[in-house]
Amino acid sequence: MGLDCGVEPVEATTSSCNTKNVFSWDPSQYQRYGGLRLRPALDLLAQVDHPDPQLIYDVGTGRGDMARLMAERWPQARVIGTDTSAEMLNAAAETASRVEWVEADVADWAPRQAPDIIFSNAVLHWVEDHESVFARLAESLAPGGSLAVQMPLSWGEPSHRLMRETLTAGSMGTEALRSGLSHAPVGDAGFYHRLLSPHFESINIWITRYLQVLTGDDAVFEWVSGTALRPVLAALDDEDRSLFIDTYKAALSDVYPTDANGTTLFPFPRLFIVANRRLASRIGPVGTPSRRA
Numbered sequence: 001m002g003l004d005c006g007v008e009p010v011e012a013t014t015s016s017c018n019t020k021n022v023f024s025w026d027p028s029q030y031q032r033y034g035g036l037r038l039r040p041a042l043d044l045l046a047q048v049d050h051p052d053p054q055l056i057y058d059v060g061t062g063r064g065d066m067a068r069l070m071a072e073r074w075p076q077a078r079v080i081g082t083d084t085s086a087e088m089l090n091a092a093a094e095t096a097s098r099v100e101w102v103e104a105d106v107a108d109w110a111p112r113q114a115p116d117i118i119f120s121n122a123v124l125h126w127v128e129d130h131e132s133v134f135a136r137l138a139e140s141l142a143p144g145g146s147l148a149v150q151m152p153l154s155w156g157e158p159s160h161r162l163m164r165e166t167l168t169a170g171s172m173g174t175e176a177l178r179s180g181l182s183h184a185p186v187g188d189a190g191f192y193h194r195l196l197s198p199h200f201e202s203i204n205i206w207i208t209r210y211l212q213v214l215t216g217d218d219a220v221f222e223w224v225s226g227t228a229l230r231p232v233l234a235a236l237d238d239e240d241r242s243l244f245i246d247t248y249k250a251a252l253s254d255v256y257p258t259d260a261n262g263t264t265l266f267p268f269p270r271l272f273i274v275a276n277r278r279l280a281s282r283i284g285p286v287g288t289p290s291r292r293a
């Protein structure tokens with residue numbers, strides 16, 4: 001697998017080995033609700049309609065499920081899964097496939113060769129400065145290329161609000177931790193439509209609110225333990241972490257009650273974008289340098 005930073009021939013990243021996440025990912029915990037996590041990724045892929053992609057990136061590939069699926073759907077294409085997490089890339093590489101795995105941070109990544117599809121499911125909400133990141137991804141695409149992105153809109157949901165409130169009420173964690181959680185990482189649909197319109201010929205943008213039926217004890221806690229809770233728990237000392245977990249679990253169980261059958265309904269909204277660039281023949285006369293729409 002391509003974890004040998006710096007030798008991957010396509011990458012133009014300046015810091016392919018520079019993992020900025022200060023917490024680690026746990027592929028097993030993330031996979032605990034794997035089927036429910038996969039569904040939005042499949043819904044996103046279902047709207048990607050490229051006739052003949054040659055180069056596909058799955059940015060923030062995680063365990064690599066979608067990269068492997070895209071390699072099957074487009075057998076002629078070279079498929080590369082990138083991620084900052086060595087744990088996730090190692091888990092991805094455990095399943096045999098022809099996908100190439102590369103450690104890279106999308107915050108400062110740009111492909112040397114223009115891809116036909118950049119796919120990124122549940123990743124870009126971890127990254128700051130969406131104006132420049134989305135513009136860079138858009139501009140890196142080949143003519144006719146597609147950008148497919150899904151991001152959770154969970155910041156305003158009770159699960160995430162209670163996380164912040166528990167920290168604040170108990171004065172837990174550092175000011176830096178609390179202020180880092182104080183702004184929504186994902187804008188509204190209009191923001192992304194305005195941002196992407198100059199770069200794309202067509203933009204398909206929608207929101208789906210999944211009503212996820214979870215099973216098991218402390219199901220919502222277990223769900224967020226695979227994602228949003230990881231940086232919070234990593235930033236707390238042992239005493240605060242233990243107090244936080246007890247308080248937060250109790251607050252979650254009030255808002256997300258478990259029924260007599262042991263199931264918990266966990267509503268979860270997500271924003272989807274599939275944007276398509278103009279084909280080269282429609283960009284302008286030969287020699288016109290701008291690839292903007």
Ligand SMILES: C[S@@+](CC[C@H](N)C(=O)[O-])C[C@H]1O[C@@H](n2cnc3c(N)ncnc32)[C@H](O)[C@@H]1O
Binds near residue numbers: 083085088126
């Ligand atoms: C919620 S998981 C999603 C994984 C996969 N896309 C999926 O749908 O199952 C988020 C992934 O994004 C990766 N990630 C977070 N920040 C990243 C960044 N700046 N650049 C690349 N990958 C990043 C994490 O390591 C993790 O594997």
